[in-house]
Amino acid sequence: MKLRILLLFVFCTLISCKREQKISSNDWTVISKKLQYKNEATGLNIKSGNNTYDFKTNQVPFKKVILLNASLMGYVSALNAENLVVGISSPEYIYSEKVQALIKDGKIQNVGNEQKYDVEKIISLQPDAIFTNYIASFENTYQLLKNNGIQVIFFDEYLEQKALEKAAYIKVFGKLFGKEKEAEAKYAEIEKNYNELKKLALTAKDKPVVLANEMYGDVWYLPGGKTSVANFISDANAEYILKNNNEEKAVTMSFEEVFSKADKVQYWVNAGNHTSKKEMLSINPFYGKLGVFSKGKIYGISGRENKKANDFFESGVVRADWVLKDYIKIFHPELLTNYQLVYMKELQ
Incomplete structure (x- = not known):
């Protein structure tokens, strides 16, 4: 009996050692x-x-x-x-x-x-x-x-x-x-803030429809449904027009294709670094045909910009919480009444 107990102890010890070695070798x-x-x-x-x-x-x-x-x-x-x-x-x-x-x-x-x-x-x-x-x-x-x-x-x-x-x-x-x-x-600070902001966004009564990015030449480069922009929009409790798309890269569409999907759009975000709607129209007159252009709100990413430098692509890479907070302020302003946008700026 003692021999069996001893063998069992040795066996368990070996298994434990093997497990410890396995854990340490894969401790990434x-x-x-x-x-x-x-x-x-x-x-x-x-x-x-x-x-x-x-x-x-x-x-x-x-x-x-x-x-x-x-x-x-x-x-x-x-x-x-x-x-x-x-x-x-x-x-x-x-x-x-x-x-x-x-x-x-x-x-x-x-x-x-x-x-x-x-x-x-x-x-x-x-x-x-x-x-x-x-x-x-x-x-x-x-x-x-x-x-x-x-x-x-x-x-x-x-x-x-x-x-x-x-x-x-x-x-x-x-x-x-x-x-x-x-x-x-x-x-830890960024993660805590981000998760708390996601919960806050879920308390909003409405879930607005959102369009993103802009045209270059004859092509509109929309963020795919699994891109960072689409994820931010979702985490801010809004509905991106390509929410069912599974791409992690840009999706190319013609203006007509975007127009056909944009009838319910209330917000247009990441619309370049333009200074005004007038400037946007001078670049592409077709924008004026979109309902969101005259009835909704448009936001560019020029909140922190200095000549060629844009902080959205610098500190914004790290401060995911600040970026999300901007989107929540845009889509659900009633949830963040005293907050001022950091990276985004509304076009007039």
């Missing part, structure tokens, strides 16, 4: 299908898209980085880590006044634009890492930088369609910048 923190990370005794592992990065403890946190996409600055600014940035491409698209001051003082260098990066300057700055969205046409440039010992990290946050998953990228930046606690706290 999943941000989304496109991004996850894992802490190891030897460092930090990151899976981003098809790329895997293994950073040893002596490699992180980074002290000097370069950004090749303005949208990534939103995460950096949210962590008050602007002092870590030594270079950025297309600085004219950066909205942050703090970052613009650092650029003016020469503490952040201009390293080119989306047409051509200044590889020599990038190498001379000796960054610990470069952050960028992957662009196939720049593969040779990426390889040249890697050949010079520079770590190139690809983050495709712009492909994320769920607002909180996109905001959660801040956790990985926190890991890489030595600001883990700040990142966790910031995300």
Whole structure:
């Protein structure tokens, strides 16, 4: 009997050990299908898209980085880590006044634009890492930088369609910048606010019909029914005209096709960065045929804009709660009587 008990104890111990090993080997923190990370005794592992990065403890946190996409600055600014940035491409698209001051003082260098990066300057700055969205046409440039010992990290946050998953990228930046606690706290704040706002939106009596985006030439590029814009509209308790569509990318339609679906539309959002309805008509007279143009309300994304820079594509990438709050204010103004729009602006 004692032998059986001993064998049972040994068996359970082995099973427990195997389970513990299995858990530790798969202990990845999943941000989304496109991004996850894992802490190891030897460092930090990151899976981003098809790329895997293994950073040893002596490699992180980074002290000097370069950004090749303005949208990534939103995460950096949210962590008050602007002092870590030594270079950025297309600085004219950066909205942050703090970052613009650092650029003016020469503490952040201009390293080119989306047409051509200044590889020599990038190498001379000796960054610990470069952050960028992957662009196939720049593969040779990426390889040249890697050949010079520079770590190139690809983050495709712009492909994320769920607002909180996109905001959660801040956790990985926190890991890489030595600001883990700040990142966790910031995300927790955003997540809490977002979920509370969703609940608030559900208390609205009406569920208005919404149109989004605008035409370019003869084509209207509407957000697919599973895109971030469509998800924001849904979370704000409104009905998007393509709510039954399953695309995570833009859906192209002619004006006639949109017109046939827009008879009940009450709000038109993300209508570019136009300054007025008159300006919109001067670009496309067909807009005037839409009922929402004369009877509804139209909102652009020019609430925080400075020349080419638009904060909707910077801090708005991280502050999903602020974006959602804007949409709720638009669709259900009675729920947020004292709130002023941040990123959106009504066209008169």
